[in-house]
Amino acid sequence: MDHIDRTLLAHLQEDATRSYAALGEEVGLSAGAAHERVRKLRARGVIRRTAAEVDPSAVGAGVLAYVMVDSAAWMGDSGADFAAIPEILEAHIIAGSASVLVKVRTATTEQLQDVLRRIYAIDGVSGTQATVALETFFERQVSPLGPPSAERPAG
Secondary structure: OOHHHHHHHHHHHHOOOOOHHHHHHHHOOOHHHHHHHHHHHHHOOOOOOOOOOOOHHHHOOOEEEEEEEEEOOOOOOOHHHHHOOOOEEEEEEOOOOOOEEEEEEEOOHHHHHHHHHHHHOOOOEEEEEEEEEOOOOOOOOOOOOOOOHHHOOOO
16 A cells, blocks of 8 residues: 555545545546545455444434443453444453453433443353543544654654
8 A cells, every 4th residue: 555545545534525536636646546546445445434424412322431341251252242232333352451342322321221231141241340431522533644744753
């Protein structure tokens, strides 16, 4: 992946509705060449999907919690069980005092409590520790351009 691909990705992250002509203009390519590069990025799995970013509060999911899940056994085979709970947006096997970290969005704390009950029903889960976010300063995606230039290694 070269700098043009990374720049195309950055522009698509900003606004995935940009035309191929506009994308090409941003990186010095024709619309056809930009389209072909984006097609190849999709085919290689670099672009996993294109989606609209929705304000969680606007759709009734204003309560954000991160839940540390404790277990008495290895949870590496339980991904489908976590995925079956629609309020869980992310689930990660982690190292440390807990086994799994999940990101949950609900409309109310009562609904969060119901999600915790459903997590407890997953085979192997022995406990949870939920942290509710009061305010989100920002959320961002990984930049295809890498860290800011001051943090880039010399070379």
